[in-house]
Amino acid sequence: QKRFVILISGRGSNMQAIVNMAKKRDDIHIAAVISHKPNSVGLVWAKEQGIETAELLHKSYPTRESYDEALRDLVLSYQADYVILAGFMRILTEVFIEPFKGRLINIHPSLLPSFTGLDTHERAIVEGVKVHGCTVHFVTPVLDVGPIIAQAIVPVHKKDDADTLAARVLTMEHQVYPAVVDYLAQDLLSLHNQQVEYKKPVTTLFVHP
Numbered sequence: 001q002k003r004f005v006i007l008i009s010g011r012g013s014n015m016q017a018i019v020n021m022a023k024k025r026d027d028i029h030i031a032a033v034i035s036h037k038p039n040s041v042g043l044v045w046a047k048e049q050g051i052e053t054a055e056l057l058h059k060s061y062p063t064r065e066s067y068d069e070a071l072r073d074l075v076l077s078y079q080a081d082y083v084i085l086a087g088f089m090r091i092l093t094e095v096f097i098e099p100f101k102g103r104l105i106n107i108h109p110s111l112l113p114s115f116t117g118l119d120t121h122e123r124a125i126v127e128g129v130k131v132h133g134c135t136v137h138f139v140t141p142v143l144d145v146g147p148i149i150a151q152a153i154v155p156v157h158k159k160d161d162a163d164t165l166a167a168r169v170l171t172m173e174h175q176v177y178p179a180v181v182d183y184l185a186q187d188l189l190s191l192h193n194q195q196v197e198y199k200k201p202v203t204t205l206f207v208h209p
């Protein structure tokens with residue numbers, strides 16, 4: 001059984017998709033869901049599901065590093081095999097990233113390497129791209145860069161605004177992230193020398209219907 005700790009900042013819909021998938025599986029244990037914000041909607045939901053939850057509020061720490069140290073120790077206390085960033089809207093420093101090398105995963109709402117950072121949907125529309133999507137990747141110290149595990153693509157329609165596009169991408173996020181957690185639980189992929197190695201062929205490209 002693999003132990004996953006999920007970090008969120010608020011809504012937690014990706015976390016919910018992962019938890020719902022994990023419910024049907026006895027090889028996946030969601031050891032904890034952690035938020036850095038008080039009263040996160042996602043944390044309330046996770047608690048209702050009987051999952052261990054924790055709030056570690058960044059406001060209580062004087063520096064980014066001191067917060068990341070406390071977060072690292074909290075996650076280590078749950079003996080996580082994998083740490084899943086699911087809409088965790090904080091930049092993490094080396095102090096956190098280093099101990100979880102090869103075990104720290106993020107989802108980003110764009111087709112990386114395009115549109116790192118914030119407001120990805122809005123920027124995609126401004127650029128006039130015809131395809132957009134999301135990326136699940138291993139986290140390295142550079143923000144939104146890191147070996148890509150899987151991507152989902154969605155069309156961008158003429159009438160889209162950032163909200164309609166975000167909603168379309170989100171439906172795909174809810175497919176691709178649980179799939180990657182499934183692969184990790186089954187040891188089907190790992191990180192070697194900054195490259196993703198797949199033990200057997202798995203779906204890594206998801207396409208909006």
Ligand code: GAR
Binds near residue numbers: 012015107108109170
């Ligand atoms: C998701 O769209 C996720 O890709 C994005 O935040 C949203 C969280 O939604 N993450 C980032 O922008 C990371 N920089 P959720 O809380 O409902 O899963």
